[in-house]
Amino acid sequence: MQPFEYASPNGKEQVAALLGTSWQQAAILAGGTDLLALMKDDVVTPRRLVNVKAINALRGTSYQPGNGLRIGALTTIAELTESKDLAQYPMLLEALTEAASPQIRNIATIGGNMCQRPRCWYFRSGLGLMPMTKDGTSMVVAGDNRYAAILGTQTGAYFVSPSTIAPALIAYGAKIRIYSANASGSGVRELPLASFFITPKSASEREHDLKPDDLVIELIVPPPPQNLKTGYYEVRQKAAFDWPLAMASVALEMNGSTVKSARVVMGHVAPIPWVSDEAAAALAGKTITPDTAMAAANAALAHAKPLSMNKYKVTLAKVAVKRAILNAGGAA
16 A cells, blocks of 8 residues: 555544645545545555545434425435434435445445445456557457446446445435535535536546545435325345345336336446436326336346447346336335
């Protein structure tokens, strides 16, 4: 591991000043479950670590019927699973329970989970988010692409977004709040969580809408409508902890027995959590049956572009979408 400075501020204003203007200058240390592994492998080599664990204002949850759920960025996944404030969000609770192992859930923070880097082995080997090309062909396309993306790869980014929690939050319409000393007004900007994830267009870009001196401070999940039904499903190689091969989170706003509107968000199939407008359109005005769920799943993967070794992910993603819809509609 490369040598680094260590700072432990007690306020978010100090954090922004310590981070600097480039990714090489500094990195935020929260749970550290991802960052420390990247540093040990020399994938990232920040010259300073800024420990934010002492900022108590970034911890905890609260729920207000009119405003929804507020989750501090330093709240651990284990703390979230035990919070009574999640009673209105059963799909989020399921996603949290399925995420990682108990040991990691006790340390990893929700803010860190949103900001974790891809698990792509090209990236983890130090080859970058968009590995080099040879004779115009990407190393991923020509090499081992078993776990690569099947959607949203137009820019040449083939890694998959690693968070299994983000799709559930996005299905609920969550927003993320970010603090930066250079932002106007209060220094806090808010954006839909779906917009926080970005597909890079070049090797110099990152996969999150963050600047080097930005600090994620909290997530806001709006109160769910009374007629909202949700479903979650993921496909793994084994039942014990493993990274999903495909997953889906579904939120259905119902009008009696028919779907008024839908949100279908897939994970581990694209460089970002993939919101399928096609699946949502296929469900609108329909009752939930195995046939309508399958039609929505087919629509969700209609534009998939698998590579030489990951065609199986198309089938698995359809399974995840179909079963998440059936779970939401109570027809599983």
